[in-house]
Amino acid sequence: MTILIMTGVLLIAAGFCGVRLYMLQAQVVELQLNTHKMMFPSQIKAARRAYFRGLLREAYQQKLKRNWAIGFIVVAVIAAGFAINVQFNAIAVDELGNGLIPLMRNVAISATAVAMISAVLLGLSLANWQMQTLSQANQDHDATDLYFTPQPVLTKQLLWRRELGLAISAISVLLTLSAWVGWLPDPTPGTVKIQNSAVQPSSTTSSSSSATTASSTTSSSASAGSSSWQRTDPNTEYPIDAMKEAKYASASAVKALTDSDLASLYFLEYWHLTAFKIVKRQGMRKLVDIPIKWSKMIKMC
Numbered sequence: 001m002t003i004l005i006m007t008g009v010l011l012i013a014a015g016f017c018g019v020r021l022y023m024l025q026a027q028v029v030e031l032q033l034n035t036h037k038m039m040f041p042s043q044i045k046a047a048r049r050a051y052f053r054g055l056l057r058e059a060y061q062q063k064l065k066r067n068w069a070i071g072f073i074v075v076a077v078i079a080a081g082f083a084i085n086v087q088f089n090a091i092a093v094d095e096l097g098n099g100l101i102p103l104m105r106n107v108a109i110s111a112t113a114v115a116m117i118s119a120v121l122l123g124l125s126l127a128n129w130q131m132q133t134l135s136q137a138n139q140d141h142d143a144t145d146l147y148f149t150p151q152p153v154l155t156k157q158l159l160w161r162r163e164l165g166l167a168i169s170a171i172s173v174l175l176t177l178s179a180w181v182g183w184l185p186d187p188t189p190g191t192v193k194i195q196n197s198a199v200q201p202s203s204t205t206s207s208s209s210s211a212t213t214a215s216s217t218t219s220s221s222a223s224a225g226s227s228s229w230q231r232t233d234p235n236t237e238y239p240i241d242a243m244k245e246a247k248y249a250s251a252s253a254v255k256a257l258t259d260s261d262l263a264s265l266y267f268l269e270y271w272h273l274t275a276f277k278i279v280k281r282q283g284m285r286k287l288v289d290i291p292i293k294w295s296k297m298i299k300m301c
Helices: 002-035 041-058 060-088 095-137 151-181 194-232 239-245 251-255 259-281 293-299
Strands: 189-191
Touching: 002 041, 002 151, 041 060, 041 095, 060 095, 095 151
Parallel strands: none
Antiparallel strands: none
């Protein structure tokens, strides 16, 4: 429980740092909107992003650091996904596997921590270079220029980026120590052992056979009950009898029916016959109140 509380506090701190960085970026955009009143915030953000990429394109080492940081983040995400899969969906097949599963989980968490800390260090180095480069570029730009960034904003951005990197590194180190020391719970097995699984098919077969026997017995008793009900109730009225007793309609009435009317009548007749079968299958002695007059209307056709 203590590990979860500390991890939650660090996650909240990392989220707060991210919010502060977003607010500083919004502050710069708001400052530029006061000067460039004909531009939208998205245009200002895109222009400043393109300007920074242009500066980064000229510095090969910093561009290489950025690419390596992205690569370490990808590796960290893959390793974290593998660790989560081992933690909550471990496959216990034998005693050797049960011993290897915690080791695999710990190695994956360690790889995640190393990759994240490496990415954080490269990101902080890139952030320091960005602040120095933008500070020098401010000397060539006026305060009303689109690419101008106030020096206090640059200093605060570097500070909050360092705090964010520190929080992420602390989370990585805490999870790694918890895994190796044994503070994290044991992985949850996803399947049973082979010895137990070998007995499973026979029990499943016997249960399925018993279920089949029970279902056949139930169906036979149900059919017997329905047949006895048909024999003991000679006054049953079937829908087909009502159709036979219905009189034919005149030719003028038939010609007045449209295709939609015919479709509706056919559907009602189908529903009539189906409802009768459902009621008979349920063993009820009285039919549902279905209007027989629709049978006479269908016979017009």
